[in-house]
Amino acid sequence: MDQLKPMDTTDTLLYLTRRVLQALAVILIVTIVVFCLLHALPGGPARGILGPQATGEQIAAFNHEQGLDRPLPVQYVYYLNTLLHGDLGTSYTLNEAVLRLIEQRLPKTLVLTVLSALVGLLLAVPLGMWQAVRRNKPADYVITTLSFVAYSTPVYFLGLILVLLFTQTLRWFPSQAPQGDTLAQVFADPAALVLPVVTGAASMIAVFSRYMRAATLENLSEDYVRTARAGGSRQGAILFRHVFRNSLTPVIAMLGYYVPVLFGGALVVEQLFNYPGMGLLFWSAAQSSDYPVLLGCVLVISVATVVGTLVADVVQRVVDPRVKGGRA
Amino acid sequence: MMKGLKGLNILEMADLGVTFTTDTGDVPAVRDVSLHVRPGETLALVGESGSGKSTVALAALGLLPGNARASGRVTVDGTDVVAAGEAELARLRGRTASMVFQEPATALDPLTRIGRQIAEVVRNHRPVSRAEAAREAVELLRRVGIPEPERRASAFPFQLSGGQRQRVVIAMAIANSPGLLIADEPTTALDVTVQAEILDLLRELAVDSGTGVLLVTHNMGVVADFADRVAVMLRGEVVETGPVEEVLLRPTHEYTRRLLAAVPRLMLSGEGPPPSGPPEEPAVVRLRDVSVRFGRGRGAVRALEGVSLDVHPGETVGLVGESGSGKSTAARAALGLVVPDDGSVSLFGTDLNRARGRARRALLAGVGLVLQDPVASLDARMSVAECVAEPLRMHRRGMSAAERRERIAEVLELVRLPRELAGRGPRELSGGQRQRVSLARALVLRPRLLVADEPTSALDVSVQRTVLEVIAELQRELGFACLFVSHDLAVVQEFAQRVVVMRAGRIEEQGPTMTTLLRPETEYTRRLIAAVPVPDPVEQRRRRTADRTGATA
Numbered sequence: 001m002d003q004l005k006p007m008d009t010t011d012t013l014l015y016l017t018r019r020v021l022q023a024l025a026v027i028l029i030v031t032i033v034v035f036c037l038l039h040a041l042p043g044g045p046a047r048g049i050l051g052p053q054a055t056g057e058q059i060a061a062f063n064h065e066q067g068l069d070r071p072l073p074v075q076y077v078y079y080l081n082t083l084l085h086g087d088l089g090t091s092y093t094l095n096e097a098v099l100r101l102i103e104q105r106l107p108k109t110l111v112l113t114v115l116s117a118l119v120g121l122l123l124a125v126p127l128g129m130w131q132a133v134r135r136n137k138p139a140d141y142v143i144t145t146l147s148f149v150a151y152s153t154p155v156y157f158l159g160l161i162l163v164l165l166f167t168q169t170l171r172w173f174p175s176q177a178p179q180g181d182t183l184a185q186v187f188a189d190p191a192a193l194v195l196p197v198v199t200g201a202a203s204m205i206a207v208f209s210r211y212m213r214a215a216t217l218e219n220l221s222e223d224y225v226r227t228a229r230a231g232g233s234r235q236g237a238i239l240f241r242h243v244f245r246n247s248l249t250p251v252i253a254m255l256g257y258y259v260p261v262l263f264g265g266a267l268v269v270e271q272l273f274n275y276p277g278m279g280l281l282f283w284s285a286a287q288s289s290d291y292p293v294l295l296g297c298v299l300v301i302s303v304a305t306v307v308g309t310l311v312a313d314v315v316q317r318v319v320d321p322r323v324k325g326g327r328a
Numbered sequence: 329m330m331k332g333l334k335g336l337n338i339l340e341m342a343d344l345g346v347t348f349t350t351d352t353g354d355v356p357a358v359r360d361v362s363l364h365v366r367p368g369e370t371l372a373l374v375g376e377s378g379s380g381k382s383t384v385a386l387a388a389l390g391l392l393p394g395n396a397r398a399s400g401r402v403t404v405d406g407t408d409v410v411a412a413g414e415a416e417l418a419r420l421r422g423r424t425a426s427m428v429f430q431e432p433a434t435a436l437d438p439l440t441r442i443g444r445q446i447a448e449v450v451r452n453h454r455p456v457s458r459a460e461a462a463r464e465a466v467e468l469l470r471r472v473g474i475p476e477p478e479r480r481a482s483a484f485p486f487q488l489s490g491g492q493r494q495r496v497v498i499a500m501a502i503a504n505s506p507g508l509l510i511a512d513e514p515t516t517a518l519d520v521t522v523q524a525e526i527l528d529l530l531r532e533l534a535v536d537s538g539t540g541v542l543l544v545t546h547n548m549g550v551v552a553d554f555a556d557r558v559a560v561m562l563r564g565e566v567v568e569t570g571p572v573e574e575v576l577l578r579p580t581h582e583y584t585r586r587l588l589a590a591v592p593r594l595m596l597s598g599e600g601p602p603p604s605g606p607p608e609e610p611a612v613v614r615l616r617d618v619s620v621r622f623g624r625g626r627g628a629v630r631a632l633e634g635v636s637l638d639v640h641p642g643e644t645v646g647l648v649g650e651s652g653s654g655k656s657t658a659a660r661a662a663l664g665l666v667v668p669d670d671g672s673v674s675l676f677g678t679d680l681n682r683a684r685g686r687a688r689r690a691l692l693a694g695v696g697l698v699l700q701d702p703v704a705s706l707d708a709r710m711s712v713a714e715c716v717a718e719p720l721r722m723h724r725r726g727m728s729a730a731e732r733r734e735r736i737a738e739v740l741e742l743v744r745l746p747r748e749l750a751g752r753g754p755r756e757l758s759g760g761q762r763q764r765v766s767l768a769r770a771l772v773l774r775p776r777l778l779v780a781d782e783p784t785s786a787l788d789v790s791v792q793r794t795v796l797e798v799i800a801e802l803q804r805e806l807g808f809a810c811l812f813v814s815h816d817l818a819v820v821q822e823f824a825q826r827v828v829v830m831r832a833g834r835i836e837e838q839g840p841t842m843t844t845l846l847r848p849e850t851e852y853t854r855r856l857i858a859a860v861p862v863p864d865p866v867e868q869r870r871r872r873t874a875d876r877t878g879a880t881a
Contacts, residue, residue: 223434230389230429231449231500232422235414241448242437249439321484322438 012317019313023306030302031083031295035076038291039068045289049092066092079295088299089292091285098296101281106300107183109277112269113262115197117255120204125251127205128212129239132220135213143209151206155265159199159272166195177275196273200265204258211254215247222246249320256312259305338508338540339365339388339425343400344410346383346392346564357383357396358564367507370534370541372551372572375561376587376788377759384561385512385544389427390417405507423453426501428530430513432493436485442496443469443481449503468499472529490651491522498529505537512544519650519815524859527554546788548591549861552576552868560584572865590790592818594860596871597846610677611638612694612777612809613662618671620657620833631657633833634671639777644803644810646824646841648817650856654833659779659813663695664688676776693723696770696808700782702762706754713750716740716769723773739768743798760791764798771802778803781813796823817860821845829853 046059046068054062063069067078082089088098131140150158167175177196178189186193219225220243228238263278270279278297285293317323346358358380365371373381386392388402390409402409405424407416421427426449429435437445446468447461456464462481469477472495485493494514501509511530515523531554534541543554551558551572558575560568560583568581579585620632632654639645639662647655660666661673664680673680675691683691699705706715716736720727727735737747743764754762763783770778780799784792800823803810814820820827821841828838829852837850848854858875862868 223429223431224437226391227427227429227435227497227500228437228445228448229391229418230421230427231503232418232420232452233448234418237448237452242440245439246437320439322486 015317016314019310023310026306027299027302031080031299032076034295034298035079036072038294039072039075041289045092045291049288049290083299088296091293092290093285093288094290094293098292101293102278102296102300104181105276105278105281108186108275109263109266109270109279111183111186112177112193112196112200112275112277113266115193116200116265116269117204117258117262119197120201121208121255123201124205124208125212125248128209128214129216129244129247131209131213132216133239135217147206147209150202151210153202155199155203155268156272158202159195159269162195162199163272175273177270177273179274179276181276196269196275199272200262200269203265204262207258208251208254211251212247215250216243219243219246245319249316252316252319253312256305256309259308260301263301263304336366337364337403338367338405339363339542340403341384341388341400342403344384344387344402345399346380346387347397347399348393349395349397356564358387361400361561361564361566363559363566363569365508365540365542367540368534368538369557370543370555372543372545372555372558373561374545374548374551374558374587376546376790378563379561380564381544381561382512385427385510385542388508388510388542389421389425391421391427419453422449422500422506423504424506425508425510426504426506428494428497428501428509428511428514430516432490432497432517435497436493438485441482441484442488446481446496446500446503449500453504464503465499468503469496471502471533472496472499473525474499490518491526494518494522494526495529498526498533502533502537502539506539508540508542509534510542510544513546514543515550516545516547520817520859521650521855523550524861527861530554547861548576548588548863549868552863552865553861553872555865560587576863576865587790588863590793591863592789592793592816592822594818594821594857594862595846596857596862596867609641611640611674612676613639613811614674615658615661616672616674618658618661618668618673620654620661620666621669630833631666632661632668635661635830635833635835636671637828637835637838639809639811641776641809642803642807643826644800644812644824646820646827647811647813647830648815648820648827648856649830649836650815652832653830655813655830656781657833658830659781659811662777662811663697663779664692689723693719693773694776696773696775696778698763698766698770698778698780698783700785702759702766702786703754705766706762708753708755711751711753712740712745712757712765715754715765716750716772719769719773735772736768739772742771742802743768758791759787760795763787763791763795767795767799767802771806771808774806776808778808778810779813780810782815783812784819785815792819799823817845817857829856 046062047054050058050062060069067075079089086099088102090097091101094101127143131143134140163175166172173195174192176192178186178192180186224242225238228242233241266277267279267282269275270277271283274280278300281293282297285297341364342362344358344361345356348355348357361384363371373384375381383392383396387398388404388409390412392398398410400410404420407420407424409417409420412420436442443462443465446465447458450456450461450464451458466477466481469480474480474492474495480488485496488496509530514530515526518526527550530541533539543550545551555572558570558572559566560575560581562583568575568579568584575584576588579588615635615637618632618635619630622629622631635654635658637645637658647658649655657666661668662675664673667681676694678691680688680691713736716739717732720732720735736750740747740750745761745764745768749757749761754765757765778799783799784795787795796819799810812820812824824841826839827841827844829836829844831852836852837844837848844853845857848857858871862871
């Protein structure tokens with residue numbers, strides 16, 4: 001073929017449109033599944049909210065008032081309708097609009113997860129590359145072992161150990177995350193952020209250093225590395241000019257899929273450090289069967305996941321000129 | 329070694345030995361190799377797979393993998409490569425000596441623009457600015473014959489064809505005018521016409537700047553076309569070395585003689601057997617005006633357009649053409665693996681696309697298939713017997729286990745595989761044995777048609793010959809028809825009675841092999857034949873000169 005294949009902008013637009021439509025479909029399906037699962041739970045929210053002393057009539061009245069006595073599909077359509085009007089419902093227990101609650105909490109969780117992800121990546125990527133270069137040498141074995149330990153330790157357990165070590169024994173950091181409603185207040189106390197961020201980043205470092213190590217090893221054995229060496233390029237230049245970028249592409253793709261894991265981690269971290277974000281909100285809503293809040297949280301997490309994979313795919317398209325339209 | 333030669337040779341190897349350390353112990357790959365390359369001279373290093381020729385080439389630049397140990401002396405322009413450290417080697421590589429690799433598809437960094445990759449080699453060795461290096465890269469692209477080099481410099485490797493990528497690799501190799509160029513199978517992955525262009529380019533560059541070339545190849549035609557001297561390797565040792573005319577025309581070592589005898593030679597003149605008239609019997613496979621498109625809309629590729637061909641009982645039809653010409657697609661259409669958008673395919677007189685269910689299965693049971701890659705086309709988890717038995721389990725469900733065993737033993741004997749191999753896994757076999765297992769599997773149902781898609785392209789010439797001879801012999805014995813897809817005109821000329829030349833999805837011409845390949849009707853077929861180098865240096869030189877004068881006249 002003698003023609004240069006141009007990177008078509010209409011191609012990219014088509015691709016984006018298709019992906020966004022797919023994303024919407026995914027979110028819709030997620031809401032259906034979660035809605036059905038929640039309502040299939042025995043007991044329902046009334047008992048939790050009205051307390052053990054509530055009479056049958058009181059519970060029936062609550063269910064009627066909240067529309068919980070209507071058929072499930074009707075409830076769902078009603079929910080979807082309010083959702084499309086930008087209304088996520090009202091919390092049963094906190095007496096506040098779910099949207100408002102999420103507005104307050106989401107930025108804080110975003111700060112926590114984005115910081116954890118950044119710290120995790122910034123450590124994992126060089127670590128993985130270094131391991132690949134020193135493959136099967138003592139350093140590689142030590143880091144590999146630590147990775148497996150970090151990966152297989154439950155987040156709450158790791159968090160507790162960190163709390164014990166750094167707040168009780170060493171007294172370096174406070175045991176509570178920054179309290180306060182605004183982001184400014186959160187950032188005003190950076191020392192208090194250290195432990196939550198490190199706890200959130202630990203498994204990320206473990207997982208992504210493994211990805212990066214594997215990707216780097218694979219690329220180091222590629223023919224183009226030999227070509228670069230044959231052209232007189234030194235090891236360092238080969239690593240940073242060629243291998244780094246080629247190894248990063250598959251890792252970027254994994255990042256999108258990691259968003260729900262990060263949110264799952266935030267759930268535990270926020271609980272541990274008493275950090276009033278989405279995780280804590282979700283936690284308390286789950287304990288009190290606060291359906292509107294639970295649904296709102298799941299919606300936010302699924303949107304974040306879908307957006308995360310979408311962004312990862314788009315970034316990959318930008319970084320790697322070979323990735324074209326493709327079938328998603 | 330004589331002292332006086334030292335200054336003259338750009339590459340000198342004395343008693344080079346290379347040993348690989350593996351889990352199962354040390355494997356010596358190269359032993360006592362001594363050779364030299366003078367400036368402006370081309371030394372061809374030939375041998376079959378596993379002979380150690382590529383290892384020698386890599387050792388010359390100190391590019392051996394980490395588990396290899398080299399001993400002896402390798403001197404490139406006065407530097408001892410075996411003793412040199414990484415820093416010293418980096419100074420040498422790309423400046424004093426450089427390398428062109430076999431696989432242009434993977435030899436370039438997929439994420440870096442080609443201009444930058446060339447500029448990197450320039451800046452590795454000379455203190456020029458980025459802009460200056462970029463300008464040099466464009467100049468180099470122009471020199472290796474890339475059209476519109478200013479624009480192409482910003483292309484990514486995937487946007488170029490295989491031949492163009494190899495030109496880019498060559499541009500990187502000559503960026504600093506090296507005294508020694510090592511080319512490891514530089515044209516093996518390319519079509520013959522592209523191969524001829526690349527060899528011309530390398531020859532021109534070597535002559536212009538007096539570069540010494542170490543050419544590693546298994547293709548005797550390329551040797552005859554390009555080399556001044558030849559060294560023949562067998563199991564890690566050089567068994568014969570001498571001027572190209574001597575080694576190719578008057579070989580002294582027994583192995584060289586055997587190797588040369590196995591090379592299929594393209595006959596360029598003479599009379600074949602008189603073409604017999606069209607056979608009386610109806611065709612076993614008949615393609616009529618078959619068109620196949622892949623994809624939709626603007627990006628659709630027309631893989632086949634109006635292709636019509638017949639294969640009659642007992643005959644072999646060679647389907648030749650360059651990569652992308654549609655020859656494999658045509659074979660797949662004959663097998664019903666690709667559904668034509670237009671036209672009809674009939675097998676044994678029945679329209680394949682109208683047949684459904686059991687009738688269709690019965691039709692397809694009459695076709696055997698052998699594919700190019702014997703490793704990929706056999707399930708590594710099955711034994712040889714299970715591989716061969718699979719078509720029986722599919723199409724002869726009523727067969728008892730005992731009958732099946734008997735039939736498998738019979739077929740293995742037909743393809744001359746020892747019975748003991750039946751219980752082994754495909755991985756325990758050699759390439760030639762694996763391909764014979766494929767053949768046994770294809771023949772186990774006693775097909776009336778055998779479709780062979782590049783069945784010997786992955787094999788060494790000596791192995792290729794035995795596999796082809798088994799196919800030809802069984803064909804005489806069993807009388808099946810054969811649709812033989814190949815890019816190798818010499819092989820097709822030897823084994824096919826009729827030949828179909830394809831180009832860009834269409835049939836360029838077809839006819840009896842001896843007529844079409846000796847007196848082609850179209851310019852394309854003529855060019856295709858002219859591009860095939862013959863393994864006779866004298867003849868090849870004559871053809872090249874004739875081709876040049878013919879082209880300028």
